[in-house]
Amino acid sequence: MRILLVEDDDHVADPLVTGLTRHGHVVRHVATGGEALRAEPPDLVLLDLGLPDLDGYEVCRRLRAASDVPIIVLTARAEEIDRVLGLRIGADDYVIKPYGFRELLARIDAVTRRVRTAGSDETTAGEPVAGLVIDARTRRATLDGVELALTRKEFELLLFLSHDRGAVRTREEIIDAVWDENWFGSTRTLDVHIGSLRAKLGGADRIETVRGVGFRLTGAESTPPVERG
Structure with missing residues (x-):
């Protein structure tokens, strides 16, 4: 699976890229919202909200307006209003940092399985x-x-x-x-x-x-x- 990782913190991104690659995924890492919006369409997006150029919610909104690509938000913003907003603007899942890598893999599997099932109807x-x-x-x-x-x-x-x-x-x-x-x-x-x-x-x-x-x-x-x- 081609995964676009949008994360400005290399300390978070580097081990995530390594782990996902070991599990057979092709990962492209970008550090800004602008790069994410210009990137070649992936199969799934992992999106941090605290980006240096654009608010992550705006990136999510624009990605969703352009395609049905599955989007999983990865963020430290744990308030209910943040989760509600993320889901309302089109995120498929909302994962709060810190999270376990195996949990993230399970969420990726769940989201992509739902997309495949919906697409086969x-x-x-x-x-x-x-x-x-x-x-x-x-x-x-x-x-x-x-x-x-x-x-x-x-x-x-x-x-x-x-x-x-x-x-x-x-x-x-x-x-x-x-x-x-x-x-x-x-x-x-x-x-x-x-x-x-x-x-x-x-x-x-x-x-x-x-x-x-x-x-x-x-x-x-x-x-x-x-x-x-």
Whole structure:
């Protein structure tokens, strides 16, 4: 896998590059946000937030606007508001320093596995119900004919909720399906994405909270994945 490491501290970057290379990855290390934005598109980005030229959040935002490349934030910023902001602007995972190298490898595996799984879905567009149409084949969702600007994680969450329209999905089912059963983070991540998705769908009534259980999507339909032979 081609990994872009964006880290301005060589004391952190050098052993990380060595370790990832030993595990078979091809790592390019850059020390600034500008270099990261100009770099050849990688398979995954490891992004520090404390960069000398651009704020890491801005780098994350620009990378996400340009592509669906998986982004894992590696940072010492441990406050909840920092984690929420990072996830809202498109990061796929948020790892707080110091972290164990094996944990980082597990998170890389989990993120890339989710991307591969999402990319293999073959779902045709659902019939418009209350104006919301979700198409997993093209990874697009439209509301009243207008395409929604969703992050990859928001789209995967919406798609999962739509697979059985009207069914209640527990928080555990959603975390396992969208974030992976080995997710290390807080379930607060799910609430953040539900809130963001509701805002983009035009209101809380699109995703109903079933108290003590989970969430239910209303007003959308998509067909099941096509069975592979």
